[in-house]
Every structure is written in C-alpha cells, then in structure tokens.
C-alpha cells in the first residue's frame with residue numbers, strides 16, 4: 427500500500443484508538459471506584475448492595491447498586507460495551523497498518539528469527555487467538571475457582587508468552603504483541619462473558635424468573651482481571667517510544683516486572699476507594715520495580731559488547747561512516763528506503779552537523795539499546811555499536 431496513505435490511515439486509526447481506550451478505561455475505572463465506595467445503610471430497597479453519593483459537573487448523583495438485579499427491568503438501560511469493542515477493533519487495525527504492512531521494518535528482526543512477513547503475521551494472529559482460548563479454558567477450569575491460583579498461573583503464562591515473543595519478533599513488536607494479547611483477553615472478557623451474562627440476567631427477569639447469581643460473579647471475576655491488567659497494557663502500548671524498555675537484552679524481564687507493578691498500584695487505589703486506608707508500601711514496591719527496570723535496561727542491546735565504551739575514542743570520520751552506511755538511507759532529506767516516505771520522526775543523520783547534533787538520540791537508539799536500525803535491517807554489527815559507544819564515552823566530539 428502507498429506509504430503516505432498508510433501514514434494518514436495510521437494517524438486516524440491511532441486517534442480513534444486512543445479516544446476509545448480513554449473512554450473504556452475511564453468508564454471501567456469509574457465503575458470499579460464506584461463499586462468499592464458503595465456503603466450500606468438501613469432503609470435501602472431490598473436487593474441493594476449499597477449506595478454512594480457523588481458530586482460532578484454542578485450536580486449531585488445518588489447511585490445505588492442492585493446486586494443481582496432489580497425486580498423489574500428498567501425502561502431505559504445504558505450499556506457499556508462499545509468503548510471496549512471500539513478499542514479492540516481500532517487497535518487491531520493499527521496492528522495491521524503498522525506491524526503487518528510494515529512487517530519487514532517493525533515486526534521482524536532477522537537477528538532474532540529469520541521470518542518471512544507471512545510467517546510473522548501468522549504467528550502474531552495465531553498467538554492472539556491461541557492465548558485467549560487458553561485463558562478462557564483456565565478461567566473455566568477448577569483452577570478458576572481460586573483467585574490466587576488463577577492469578578499466579580495467569581501471570582506465569584503471560585511472562586512465558588512475553589519471553590516467547592522476544593525470541594520470535596523484534597523487541598518493539600514483542601511488547602506490542604503482548605500488549606495486544608492482554609488487550610484481546612480483556613475485550614473478550616467483555617464480549618464473551620460480561621455482556622452475555624448481563625443479557626442472560628435480563629432475560630431471566632423478563633421471563634419472571636430470578637437470575638442466577640453465578641452469572642454476576644463470573645462477570646465480576648473477569649472485570650477484576652481487567653482492572654489489574656489495565657496499567658501494564660497502557661504502558662506496553664506506548665512502550666515503542668522508549669527503546670531502553672523494548673530493545674535491551676532483558677526486555678522480557680522488564681515486562682515481567684511491569685505486569686506485577688500494575689496490580690500493585692491498582693491495589694493502592696482500590697484500597698482507598700474501598701475506604702480501607704492507603705497502603706503506601708505499594709509506592710515503595712513500584713519505585714523499587716522501576717529502579718530494577720532501569721538497572722536491567724543498562725545491559726544494553728541483545729548482542730551488546732561488554733566494556734565497549736572503554737575502547738580508545740574513534741575519529742569522527744569513523745563515526746560518520748558508520749551512521750551514513752547504517753542510518754542515513756532512511757534518516758535523510760530524501761529517504762531512499764522503500765516504504766519510508768520522509769526522514770522518520772524528522773530525525774536526519776546525513777551530514778556531519780546532523781550526526782553530531784543527534785549524539786544523544788544515537789546513544790539511546792543505537793548504543794544503549796538496539797532499537798535502531800529497526801529490526802537491524804541494515805545489518806549493523808556489534809563492533810560498530812561499540813565504536814559509537816567509545817565515541818560517546820569520549821564526549822561525542824567532532825574531531
């Protein structure tokens with residue numbers, strides 16, 4: 427497809443995706459907080475779990491929650507589902523536009539695994555479907571009755587999947603893939619369990635029967651999973667701006683830590699909203715986790731040369747030659763790489779001045795991480811990264 431057309435489509439779809447995601451996460455955070463803040467008092471109608479008073483936008487709201495269902499079906503009922511569905515549909519479209527149409531550049535890294543675009547795309551789509559089926563089976567198995575056992579197994583499963591993706595795709599794609607996998611599970615929870623169970627409850631009410639409370643419990647379980655997975659997913663989705671996260675050697679361990687930190691931080695807010703105090707220790711754990719991530723990322727790219735920066739400083743001419751031969755086919759006034767319509771992100775590395783000016787970015791993207799060249803498509807050898815490292819260590823001068 428035409429590169430400029432893809433660029434515009436990806437902008438429009440990304441815009442939609444971010445807005446839908448905000449609407450979805452916003453409403454789901456709202457309902458979790460509301461649920462936790464409900465309080466019992468005498469005199470509430472039968473079947474009501476609790477009430478909450480809220481003030482917003484110039485008015486007061488009096489919310490009550492009926493635990494299984496009210497005795498009669500209300501005339502008007504607002505559903506919350508298109509926020510989730512739109513997020514997934516636009517997210518999948520974006521995956522196609524950026525990672526499937528640009529598979530050579532973004533999905534595949536031949537130094538990780540030499541895949542054809544078809545194989546890589548099949549693995550990506552197949553693992554989304556397979557992982558979801560497995561998750562569904564886990565939740566419905568006897569294991570699903572124990573929240574703790576399910577969380578531990580689910581966590582290990584996600585970490586294993588992440589590791590697998592980093593052994594197959596580029597680091598950048600691996601992060602988006604695990605994010606998409608979790609996002610798919612979350613939307614499927616809405617589509618396959620939460621909404622259908624609510625429909626069954628309403629159908630029972632219409633039929634004059636009392637709805638099965640198990641339906642509500644199942645829905646609640648999935649909604650709790652979604653709550654705890656939200657924070658890591660959002661970071662995974664924006665991770666491609668941070669090469670130290672996705673393009674360093676222990677990138678999968680970094681994801682393992684993120685997956686654990688998200689729930690810890692949610693726990694802080696959940697406790698507060700439930701009026702159970704503020705577990706400040708969670709922020710200590712989060713800080714320690716982030717420090718560990720920073721430390722792990724210092725290992726550098728997958729194939730980093732240890733002690734590279736201690737080598738004698740190279741001449742600027744040597745640096746220039748490396749950058750011109752590995753980067754400037756894309757990062758120039760007139761990019762010559764097929765599918766790269768203009769210097770990506772406005773970063774131009776085609777003259778001595780521009781190379782010198784971008785020393786910090788070269789450090790982040792090509793020395794401390796292996797994010798560039800994308801998928802190491804121009805076969806930059808580790809020795810050249812080491813030369814750049816020595817140049818940076820000696821002050822990145824133009825001598």
Ligand code: HEC
Pocket residue numbers: 531666667749752753754755756757763766770771773775787788791792798799800803804806
């Ligand atoms: C095959 C084309 C190609 C080559 C070769 C290439 N890049 Fe890039 N570069 C890209 C693309 C595409 C992006 C935009 C990525 C995105 O959309 O997030 C990019 C983005 C960047 C960015 C900006 C990232 C940001 O979001 O601010 C930097 C810095 C960068 N590249 C440095 C380099 C360096 C240094 C090299 C050589 C070691 C290099 N690139 C080689 C295609 C290339």
